[in-house]
Amino acid sequence: MEILLYVSAAIAALSLLLIAIFVIITLKSAKATMNEVSETLTSMQGKLNGITDQANELLANTNRITGDVERKMQSLNSVSKTAEKLDDSTVHINKSFQSLSEQISNPDPKYKDLMQKANTITGIAASIYFRAKREKSKQTNASYSARQDKPHTERMDLLPSPQKRLPEPKQKN
Numbered sequence: 001m002e003i004l005l006y007v008s009a010a011i012a013a014l015s016l017l018l019i020a021i022f023v024i025i026t027l028k029s030a031k032a033t034m035n036e037v038s039e040t041l042t043s044m045q046g047k048l049n050g051i052t053d054q055a056n057e058l059l060a061n062t063n064r065i066t067g068d069v070e071r072k073m074q075s076l077n078s079v080s081k082t083a084e085k086l087d088d089s090t091v092h093i094n095k096s097f098q099s100l101s102e103q104i105s106n107p108d109p110k111y112k113d114l115m116q117k118a119n120t121i122t123g124i125a126a127s128i129y130f131r132a133k134r135e136k137s138k139q140t141n142a143s144y145s146a147r148q149d150k151p152h153t154e155r156m157d158l159l160p161s162p163q164k165r166l167p168e169p170k171q172k173n
Helices: 002-105 109-148
Strands: none
Touching: none
């Protein structure tokens, strides 16, 4: 019986040894798994930091674009208000021109006769002025051609020379 006791003690010792060996193997495997999990978490943390940085940059760009859009919308609002004021001014000018054209087309009877006389006098004065100018031009051309001994072409200016045009206003950019 003692042998049985020794055999059972040897089996128990062997069992404990096997359990210890398997526990050590399991712990080594768990340690390797934990190292892999730690590396994976470190890698994930690095990637998440990169994504976070990109998300922050995207958010900053979005905020910048939003601010730019708001400034442009305010600019468009001011342009719209200016256009409305311009429309009001145009309406006012049109009414003024209509009123003026009505006054001109239907003058007061006491001014109508005066306007006809002024028109006649202006026509006569213009005719006298242009005749005198033509005669003076003929005399100047005759004296010039006599000096040059060249035939001269007679020019009859019945109307005044065209006036200079004013330069176009510069547009702001």
